[in-house]
Amino acid sequence: MKLGTMLGDIAISLFSRPSTERYPFERSETPERLRGLLIWHPEECIGCGLCAKDCPAGALDVIVLDKEAKRYQLRYYLDRCTFCAQCVYSCRQGCLEMSNERWELTALDRSTFEILYGNGLQNG
Amino acid sequence: MSEVVKKKSFTIPIGPQHPALKEPEHFLISVDGEIVTDAVVRLGYAHRGIEKAVESRTWVQSLYMLERICGICSHIHAMAFCLGVEQLAGVEVPPRAQAIRVIVAEIERIHSHLLWLGVAAHEAGFDTLFMYSWRDREKIMDLLEGFSGNRVNYSVNVLGGVKFNIDDAQETAIREAISFLEERTHHYLHIVTKDAMFLQRTRGIGVMTRSQAEVLGTVGPTARASNVYRDIRVEAPYAVYDKYPARIVMDNRGDLEARFFVRITELFESYRLILEILETLPDGDLTIRMPRRIKAGETISRVEAPRGELFYFIKSNGSDTPERIRARTPTICNMMSVVKLLVGHQLADVPMILVGIDPCFSCNDRMVVLNRDRKIEKLMTWEALRQYGIDYYKRRSA
Amino acid sequence: MGSTTTRDVLLSLTALLIFPGGLFLLLVGLAYEWIDRKLLARMQNRVGPRWFQPVADTIKLLAKEEVIPDSVDAGLFIGLPIVALAGVLTAAIYVPFPGLPSVFSFPGDLIVTIFLLSLLTLCLGLAGANTFDRFSLVGATRALTQLFAYEAPFLLALLGPAFVAGSWEINEIVGYTDGRWLFITQPFGFIVALIGLIGKLEIPPLDAPEAETEIVAGSLTEYSGRGLALFHLGKGVALVLGLTLISAFYLGGVATPLLFLVKTLALLLVIVGIHALFTRLRIDQTVGLWWRYGTLLVLVQWLGIILWQEVMI
Secondary structure: OEOOOOHHHHHHHHHOOOOOOOOOOOOOOOOOOOOOEEEOOOHHHHOOHHHHHHOOOOOOOEEEEEOOOEEEEEEEEEOOOOOOOOHHHOOOOOOEEEEOOOOOOOOOHHHHHHEEEEEEEEOO | HHHHOOOOOEEOOOOOOOOOOOOEEEEEEEOOOOEEEEEEEEHHHOOOOOOHHHHHHHHHHHHHHHHHHOOOOOOHHHHHHHHHHHHHHHHOOHHHHHHHHHHHHHHHHHHHHHHHHHHHHHHHHHHHHHHHHHHHHHHHHHHHHHHHHHOOOOEEEEEEEEEEOOOHHHHHHHHHHHHHHHHHHHHHHHHHHHHHHHHHHOOOOOOOOOHHHHOOOOOOHHHHOOOOOHHHHOOOOOOOOOOOOOOOOOOOOOOOOHHHHHHHHHOOOOOOOOHHHHHHOOOOOOOOOOOOOOOOOOEEEEEEEOOOOEEEEEEEOOOOOEEEEEEEOOHHHHHHHHHHHOOEEEEHHHHHHHHHHHHHHHOOOOOEEEEOOOEEOOOOOOOHHHHHHHHHHHHHHO | OOOOOOOHHHHHHHHHHHHOHHHHHHHHHHHHHHHHHHHHHHHOOOOOOOOOHHHHHHHHHOOOOOOOOOOOOHHHHHHHHHHHHHHHHHHHHHHHOOOOOOOOOOOOHHHHHHHHHHHHHHHHHHHHHOOOOOHHHHHHHHHHHHHHHHHHHHHHHHHHHHHOOOOHHHHHHHHHHOOHOOOOOOHHHHHHHHHHHHOOOOOOOOOHHOOOOHHHHHHHHHOHHHHHHHHHHHHHHHHHHHHHHHHHHOOOOOOOHHHHHHHHHHHHHHHHHHHHOOOOHHHHHHHEEEEEEEEHHHHHHHHHHHHHHHHHH
């Protein structure tokens, strides 16, 4: 039975830097596979809509502008998304990916949470 | 419960809002001075209706709903569901996917036990151990974030396999994290078994004999600390546990110290398992194609969550939405043992005994209505439940 | 004594209210609280609060609405924090804080000071007993139990130096201990005094009366706003005064402000170390520990002192 078994830890910590990351002044590098904002690459899209069907939160809508010319739009509701990446997996063409840089997605205005991706309309 | 309240006893409510609880539940503790004379538990504060919600979602969508039953054991819920559905559909998942699932499950077990160690130390008033174990837990969180992209709710499982692969960079990260943690775990085991003041709060408190544990139906490390041989990974191996067997960790003292010992020793077991699987990780695909409509039928799937046996009943009617999914989580089994054990202890031991079962209240709020007179179990529909609630509160305020 | 002039009265008032008592003492109490929290955080590998955190907390609390529960005696509810703070501030005028001789002194003021310091705990206990809230009642019971347990050995431990100095007046005792490091000649008394202080101030590991994970905040559960701020300030001041007393008696006197700073901070480091190292004890373990080891140690110490005096004289 010992008394004060954490003395070593305490003594070392007094003379070393705290392990707290002082966000937002210090930011550590994000890992490569981080699931951040959803990004849509419209070139390969065939409009199957599997991403929208499989989304557990109903955060995606595929809008058909012109089926033969393969012009689609994707409405992405950022505030419904749970960042599960099921849509990325479901899409057989590989059109969707989750960004690993854009993950600070808070906003004061709710309107920025509805993102419309489209051919020629590369916003978001 | 009404009899307890009418008696002239001094009742202290622990919860629903209380610093001792991380999630809301209500414990009505009757005390006489400092000694607990009676305890009544009332659950249901974290009920979200997930089992009902999955009845109107496709199989793919339900996976994510069930994953969010609990934040700490999210992967194991998803894994139990996937194993059950794959069994129903008669699909054989490639071995590499199963191995990756088990690796993540063991990493989750490590995460859960380290989290529990911190919370238990905080309940005892030993904040230093809390801070240090949670600092070390950050290593696991970073590991999981690097592997799957999220710190909780990793969403590694898909029906038919896993989404992410373990490449060389991942493997190096896992090995590095495990070697760091192994050293720290030895230190924590030393503290938990040798620190005199900490032992004063855990030794001989909340003793549950083996027969009591069996009668009360406890599962998981709580039962194993009372010398009950109960571990699904050993008794009914699933996924790759038949090729990489887990060793059961038991202790025969049955008090809080035994539960600490069992959980920390299980950490070592998890480290060993992960390294063993990494050595001989089978090659192959990550997923296999699953049909959208699952064949009609019912199945059960049992897995070993960090807290005990997790039991899923899955019923399909041939369509692309589940007919009924019932998740029986381990905390609901262990909850009654808390109520039984609290009597006779001091008030200061109440949070310690409660945390000794590793409670996960989000997991344990499911809906079962027992009709006591006719001994029939009844499930209520959504509308009936809502109406029942409205009538109940109308009667109460009348 | 002569006639008191307005100058004397003004000087006394300044000493009581601004320096070295009153406002200055409150600020020093807040500073010591910050050092306590920062040291604890660094020991736990965290960052800890910035220097103005206790000041900000106090200002925020004073600005908030005070919620008075239905079932309490409103007079007691509002009055008890004021009495507690007044008690500890009054104790300061007899203590050599901050390294200058105390403002007033009279024979026997050691007992008065210790009583005034424990007025804080008494008020906490009464405040807890004032309400119907279960948590406060349990906290009040524990606070009073701990008070009864820790008062006697703490007083006996402080009387050790008083005995060898041959006086019950703090000024004279400090005059005697100046330069004499009594913690070497009376080690048990020092240990008992230190642990007694930890128990008196309800610092972990002896903080069963305000165990956060069992009874929310003990006696202070119902307090918010001004009442909580005053109790908070009172605890900070009690910490400073307790540290001053023990350093003055056992660590060779506090002749100058610099020595005061160094010695009290060293003692604070020890107390924070004890805070970080140990688990909280249950109330029965706290009292049991004390009535077994604490009293024994202090009685052994007294035996030693008396025998030594007999041998020398």
